[in-house]
Every structure is written in C-alpha cells, then in structure tokens.
Amino acid sequence: MSFTKFVLVVKYDGTQYHGFQWQAGLATIQAELERAIEKLCGQSSRVMAASRTDAGVHAKGQVVSFWAKPALSTLTLVKALNYYLPGDIAVKAAYKVSNDFNVRRDALSREYCYYILNSETRSPFSKMFALFMPKILDIEVMSRACQLMQGKHDFMSFATSLGSVRSTVRHVYEAKISKREDFVIFHVEADSFLPHQVRNTVGLLSRLGLGKIGIGDFYDIMEAKSLGLAGPRAPACGLWLTKVNYSKPFGLESSEVKLVGVEDENL
Structure with missing residues (x-):
C-alpha cells in the first residue's frame, strides 16, 4: 500500500518534556506525537520537525511531517490526534503534501x-x-543591540556547542524588542539558529538592559566569534517557537483555510 506525507502544525507546553527530539527513556514531544499516530493509524511512523526545540521550550507553530495511509482526511487527523495526545500537546492543523516536501529543508525561516x-x-x-x-x-x-544583529553575521559567540554544525553564519531577518503590558518580548526571525542561540542572545540582552554591560560590550562579544562568550543563557521557560515560514502554501489537502504557522498570542 502506498503512503501519503502529512504535515501538522503543533502547539505544546514544553515544561514537562526533554525537548522535541526522541530520547530513550525520556518524555519528548516527538515520542508523544509518534505514540498518538501509532494509536490512530495502527502503524509506527517517524516524525520530522522543522525546528528541534530544547527541553522546557514551548511552541505555538511547530511544523512536523510523517507518512500514513492516504485514506485519512486532514480534519479527521486533527480531531483524532488531539484525542490521543496529552493535554499539553495539540494539533492545530493538518495537510496532505507532496512526497518531496521537507519540513526542515524547505523552511525559509x-x-x-x-x-x-x-x-x-x-x-x-x-x-x-x-x-x-x-x-x-x-x-x-x-x-539598539537588536539592530546590530540583523543581517548575515557569524553568531559563534551566541552558540553553546557546535556538534555537527558546519557554519556559524546565520541570516537574521528581524530582531526586535517590544513591550506588552508587563511583558518585554524579544522576537527574532532567521533562516536557522545555532544551538541555544536565542537563549544566549536573551541572556546577553538582559544584562545589557540591566546596565551590567554596555552596547559596545555587546558588539565586541558579537564580533569576537568565540564559542559561548555571550552566555550564560536565559532559562528555557520563556522561549516559544511561534512560526515556521515557507515559500508557498502546503499542497494537496488542508484541514483549515490558514496555511502556514501560528500567529503570536498573549500569554
């Protein structure tokens, strides 16, 4: 029997999870999604994510893909998976897509x-x-520091580790600070991010905002290109993956009209 590739837009509270990616013996978002898919479809299917969030990090617009029997409708998929998933994970939308669509490689930002x-x-x-x-x-x-980060730069100072990362150059399309009631919100959009890049950035921005360092220090740390120099990183609890952007709408069948990502919401 042939299989169809499905894409889900997923929201989750990451507090109780050891990140998105599957880890033996640990609670992860991927493991819960794959468990729910197996219960629904009667088969195991590996889930791929557009962005592998760390332990304790939340998502409002994570995008994942998996293979399943084509008979499933996208609307049924959303309702059934939400029935099987724990209360801190929810599927917002589902799509049938072309077989060559890759949620990670095809993401623009x-x-x-x-x-x-x-x-x-x-x-x-x-x-x-x-x-x-x-x-x-x-x-x-x-x-002012956010303006320094916009554009294509080497962000090695903002990475905690490199692992298999080939290049530490990233293109930041937007970085900004806003105020909403009692919340200060850092928003950043980039083609991709280095390990812990966003949380290290927030940690450094916070020290800048508290007057512990100056704007010149921020610039010097950024230009030093020294691994981990921007640390210590901010805690995971405040970080949210809000949206993944693609060049065109997902393809063949949709469970809703809105096609890509999830808009930011108030806490």
Missing part, C-alpha cells in the same frame, strides 16, 4: 519569541511560560 515578565511582582500564571525579572529593563538600548 523560523520565528521565536522570548517572554520576560518585567514587573515588581511575579505572576503564578506565567511562571512556566516567561522569565520573571523584577528590575526594569532599558528597552531602548536593547533595541
């Missing part, structure tokens, strides 16, 4: 947001989804 609760008082409702910082951050100087 990934977008992440990091939430900081910048308030004198902590909130019990956001402690798992945002970093609490009671001292007021200087958003203006943080925004």
Whole structure:
C-alpha cells in the first residue's frame, strides 16, 4: 500500500518534556506525537520537525511531517490526534503534501519569541511560560543591540556547542524588542539558529538592559566569534517557537483555510 506525507502544525507546553527530539527513556514531544499516530493509524511512523526545540521550550507553530495511509482526511487527523495526545500537546492543523516536501529543508525561516515578565511582582500564571525579572529593563538600548544583529553575521559567540554544525553564519531577518503590558518580548526571525542561540542572545540582552554591560560590550562579544562568550543563557521557560515560514502554501489537502504557522498570542 502506498503512503501519503502529512504535515501538522503543533502547539505544546514544553515544561514537562526533554525537548522535541526522541530520547530513550525520556518524555519528548516527538515520542508523544509518534505514540498518538501509532494509536490512530495502527502503524509506527517517524516524525520530522522543522525546528528541534530544547527541553522546557514551548511552541505555538511547530511544523512536523510523517507518512500514513492516504485514506485519512486532514480534519479527521486533527480531531483524532488531539484525542490521543496529552493535554499539553495539540494539533492545530493538518495537510496532505507532496512526497518531496521537507519540513526542515524547505523552511525559509523560523520565528521565536522570548517572554520576560518585567514587573515588581511575579505572576503564578506565567511562571512556566516567561522569565520573571523584577528590575526594569532599558528597552531602548536593547533595541539598539537588536539592530546590530540583523543581517548575515557569524553568531559563534551566541552558540553553546557546535556538534555537527558546519557554519556559524546565520541570516537574521528581524530582531526586535517590544513591550506588552508587563511583558518585554524579544522576537527574532532567521533562516536557522545555532544551538541555544536565542537563549544566549536573551541572556546577553538582559544584562545589557540591566546596565551590567554596555552596547559596545555587546558588539565586541558579537564580533569576537568565540564559542559561548555571550552566555550564560536565559532559562528555557520563556522561549516559544511561534512560526515556521515557507515559500508557498502546503499542497494537496488542508484541514483549515490558514496555511502556514501560528500567529503570536498573549500569554
């Protein structure tokens, strides 16, 4: 029997998981998705993700693919998988796509947001989804640093490890700081990211915003191209994968009208 490639847009609270990627004996998002697919389809299927989020990192717009029998409708797939998945993982949409579509290689960019609760008082409702910082951050100087990061640069200083990474050059299409009520939000879009790049960036931006370093120090660290120099990294709790962008809509059959990614939401 022939199989069809399906794509899912997935949202999850990563608090209780050791990242997206499957790890023996550990709870991961991939393992839960594959378990739900096997229950629904009666067969095992390997899931591929557009961005492999780390332990404790959340997602509003993760994009994954897998193979299954073509008889499944996309609407049925969404409803059935959400029935089998645990409460902290949900499928937003499903698509049938061409066999040569690759969720990782065909992605043009990934977008992440990091939430900081910048308030004198902590909130019990956001402690798992945002970093609490009671001292007021200087958003203006943080925004100036964001401008330095835009464009194509060597971000080695913002990586914790390299592993199989061939190049530390990344193209940052947008980096900005915004304020929404008591939240300071760092938004970044790039073609791809180095290991822990976003969290190391937030850690350095936070020290800049607190006056512990100056804008010249930020620039020097960026230009040093020295592995891990931007650390220590910010905690995982505030980081969200918000959207994955592609050059054209997913292909053959859709469970909804909106085609790519998930818009940012309030916490």
